[in-house]
Amino acid sequence: MATATKPTKKRGRKGRTAAPEDTLPVVDDAPPPGESAGEGSATAGPKAVRRRATAQALAAGQRDISVSEFFAKNRHLLGFDSPRKALLTSVKEAVDNSLDACEEAGILPEIWVRIEQVGESGTRYRMSVQDNGPGIVRKQIPLIFGKLLYGSKFHRLRMSRGQQGIGISAAGMYGVLTTGKPVKIVSKIDRKHPAHYYELRIDTKTNQPEILNGKGEGVDIPPGKGGDELMRKHSIEWVAANDRGEPIEHGTRVTIEMEAKFQRGRGSVEEYLEQTAISNPHARIHFGGPDGQDRVLERASDDLPPEPKEIKPHPYGVELGRLVTMLQEQPKLTLAQFLTQSFSRVSSGTARKICDTAKLSSRVTTGKLGRGEADALYKAIQETRIPPPATDCIVPIGEQRLLAGLRQVVPGEFFTAATRPP
Amino acid sequence: MATATKPTKKRGRKGRTAAPEDTLPVVDDAPPPGESAGEGSATAGPKAVRRRATAQALAAGQRDISVSEFFAKNRHLLGFDSPRKALLTSVKEAVDNSLDACEEAGILPEIWVRIEQVGESGTRYRMSVQDNGPGIVRKQIPLIFGKLLYGSKFHRLRMSRGQQGIGISAAGMYGVLTTGKPVKIVSKIDRKHPAHYYELRIDTKTNQPEILNGKGEGVDIPPGKGGDELMRKHSIEWVAANDRGEPIEHGTRVTIEMEAKFQRGRGSVEEYLEQTAISNPHARIHFGGPDGQDRVLERASDDLPPEPKEIKPHPYGVELGRLVTMLQEQPKLTLAQFLTQSFSRVSSGTARKICDTAKLSSRVTTGKLGRGEADALYKAIQETRIPPPATDCIVPIGEQRLLAGLRQVVPGEFFTAATRPP
Known part of the structure; x- marks a missing residue:
């Protein structure tokens, strides 16, 4: 075949003729390995040219790759393809978690989404999302926000918004990678217990959270005036009461600084929140953008949707x-x-x-x-004929709720909604 | 807002009026947590309806998710979206590894790709890919084929076909998930040492290889007649010599049985191999499909491409x-x-x-x-102005090699190729 490298024209499909069967499995008419005379291993096989690395040398380079390293390099797989999409994905992951937590705890969700520009470049933003959910117990906070592939929803056969245990921690990792700034989390489980405040970042080499504040232990914020002082001193943000003066006694707030692009209109955070409000009319969503225009997407229904049931596989x-x-x-x-x-x-x-x-x-x-x-x-x-699976593991929004959500968010004169059995 | 659920028409954008600033951070004119009189925690916040789960109850469900479980559920992320694509991806991952290993070892690659139908349903195939590469040392075999995110190419800044340490093990996992059949690997590092034979499957709960043969240790195949006997006895497939009678004294063969769809034409395994032959004119590729038509894509050049250099980040x-x-x-x-x-x-x-x-x-x-x-x-x-990175970490095919590859694979009267500096 050496002549084929010469720049002469050539017709036909030389490579397409059928070849004789290769010896498979080992048969006697081919020289079996270990019996062929001739060249040593280093030059065996069809015309070896130079031996650069042996199997042993190649083995020395083999090692584990942490899942965080993998997704830091392949962040597009998780929705962090561009600065615009990264911001949207981060908000979505945080809001998904808030809605899920409220739903599981039987709380009517109230959610604050805030996006602030950092510096003058227009490429860096701080996103924070707070909810009035059940809060997260102290030792789980670092794992939920600082470790990829950790969560409660992955192994369950039951409808929820988040599923994979990778969303919010990936958002935090994206923030750390692009700005070096830690993820900040405040969580409070009731008005009597202290709130917990963590500044942490994912260690991509080990996929473990590294806690940066309180000597690696985080900081407890006691209830009452002492805690308020502490929060003011450390500039810890927390919505302690809503605009109606109702106290927010439990919930979680996550803040991530990241390279991002903020925009209005299609594919924007605001559009996503409007759609979320339509499909979750039981939620009350506050949105504050970097241009100062604050909005409240009001709750359209005080009914919590029915709780989906966990089922076994079909x-x-x-x-x-x-x-x-x-x-x-x-x-x-x-x-x-x-x-x-x-x-x-x-x-x-x-x-x-x-x-x-x-x-x-x-x-x-x-x-x-x-x-x-x-x-x-x-x-x-x-x-075998087996009946279809039970449908109470999913809960459609339903026509009434969808209508209520539509009326609240979309201006119009006539509204209608249709739903089909799951 | 309760009235909003009644089916009356409503105009305007009630939700779009600006809301008063929420208390952020904690300010004195809102009731701080822990000082508000009134309801207990279980019903705090805006009209809680029923408390289903506490933070403690939610914490109990939190746990690690193994990277294998994640990708078993999200296999589309790795190219296993459909039975057709799964087969193509599996062949590609195996051939990529073969070409990379040969390149690193300075061996002119010869690769055998075989696809056989299993059973009569037309939905199950056995794919095997063998090369004449340097082989893999014994203890690395289970990790390379039975563990996601393990490899030598991820941390290196250097051109290679495979990169992520996830391709071939994901193909094996897909096979195990869809057929329950283990992945079979034979690898041989030279004619003097025994070959190693493994049947293994990935344990998706732990992302660790589970070796099924030789009491969990795999089987050694001694060189010479004894080994041939052993291979015949266990139906271990191995191309011991090519169709020219040249012995294949080292290399790796992987066999995966999987749910798949075999087709010819666009997006087929055969098309992929033709393209691979064009861009790798130094490779000789054998292809045997389930319909018995065997092909050899002949080597068009005996020159190995220059070896790419590893560089530091720019x-x-x-x-x-x-x-x-x-x-x-x-x-x-x-x-x-x-x-x-x-x-x-x-x-x-x-x-x-x-x-x-x-x-x-x-x-x-x-x-x-x-x-x-x-x-x-x-x-x-x-x-700061910094010169662009060195380009010897990538090796373009080059016009001569591309022409040689084209001539070998594509029938035509006139061939031309162009390349640009990297």
Whole structure:
């Protein structure tokens, strides 16, 4: 093939002719390894040119990559593609968490979103989001805000806005990377306990939070006048009462300084908050932008939406690999018990049908099932009629609430809303 | 606002009127927390309805999420969106690794890609990719193929095809999740040492490899006839010699069974391999598809491309947050030493200019620089003229090689190629 590198014209598809079968698996008419005479290993194979690195040398460079390093380099995967999008994503992640926390605690959400310009360049902003939610207990605060892939919502089969345990900590990491400034968090669980104040940043090498204030322990802010003094002294921001004079006795406030671009209109923070207000008419949202125009998106309904229920996985939605893992995790059940207890919508009758189709005894112990049996079980599940999953794990907004939200946010003369069963 | 839920028409933008400033930070004319009389914590804030979960209850559900669990759920982020794309991505990740390994070892690559249908459903395929590369030392094999975010190329500033240490292990995980079948790896570092054979799967809960064969240790295949016997007995596939009778004495073969869709034409594995052959004319690529049509994409050039050099980061490309971390990592240098040693293209003259602009002494110790100084240093770097980075960290294919590749793969009468300086 050496002639092919000469700049002569050439026709046809030389590379497209079928080649003789390579020796696969090892067969006797090819020289097996270890028996071929001739060249040493360093020059073996088709015309090796120079040996630059051995397998041993390559192995020396292999090492773990922390998930934070990965996402610092691949931040676009998490919505931090551009300064504009980074700001929007950060606000969204914080507001999602606030709405979820209020919902779980049965609190009508009130949320303050504030965006301030830092310096004169127009490329740096400080975003803060506070809620009146249940607050976060002290030892969880650093992990929730300073560690990627930590949270309560990932393993749950239940509707929530946030899901992955990566959003708000990624926003904090983006802030630290672009400005070097720590993430600031205040959280308060009730009016009697002290609030906690943390300044922290994610250590991207280890994906662990590094707490910078209070000698690495954070700072407690006692309730009452002493605490107010402390907050004033440290310039800790906290909305202690809303514009109606109602005290805010619990909640969380997160502040992130970041390289960002602030704009109004399409794809802006304000537009996102309007849409959030429409789909969450039970929330009251305050927005203060860097140009001083403050807005309140008023609560349109005092009813909390029904609480979504956590459900078990539906058999149709479980991949074979996951099924194998589930069987291994519960090795001491009978197959019938396993099916009825691990999945939603599997009655003992359905379990029996699945076992029959798979030609397996319903009384066999799960731990004794091999790969072949798991395969048969998986196929049998696909072939068995199983009712669709319960829908109370999701809660649609509903026509009434959607209408209320629309009326509150969008000016218009006629409003209508439609919803379909989930 | 309760009336807003009634279905009456309403005009205007009630929510858009400016609201009075909320109390931020704590001011005296709002009731500070802990001093407001009245309701207990459980019903504090604006009309709480029912308290479902406390901060303590929410904390109980918080936990670590393994990076494998995250990517099992978010596999689209890594190119496993659909069965067709999953197959293509898996082949690409394996071939990328093969080309990179051969390049680092100075070996002219020969690569075998084989895709076989499994069963009759048309939804399951077994993909295997073998190369004549340097091989992988025994203890690294499970980590490279059975752990996400592990590798040698992530921390390096140097051109390579693979970068992230997540591709081939994610392909293996996808295979395990969709078929339950382990990933199979054979690797051989020279003709004298035994080859290693592993069957493994990623444990998604821990992101660690679980080795299934040889009692969790894998199996050694001795060189010579004994090894051939062993391979035949265990149906271990290995191309021991190419179609020209040249022995393949080192290399790696990975086999993954997965839910997939095989097709020809646009976006197919075959198209990808053709493009790979064009841009890597020094590679010889064998392709065997499930419909039996075998192809060899012949090597068009016996010259290895020049080896790219690893470089240090260029000052313009370092974010403020990264600069702060770099300063902390080397706290005992003078600022001038730090600048000239940590970055490319910073001469002592340039370092002095940066220090002058930042109003910092070039002899100050890096460990003594605070956040404000780091900020000043960052700004000074942006304002100082620094030559562009060296280009030997990337190696363009070049016109000659591109032409050779084109001629070999694409039928045509006239070929031309153009390249620009990097």
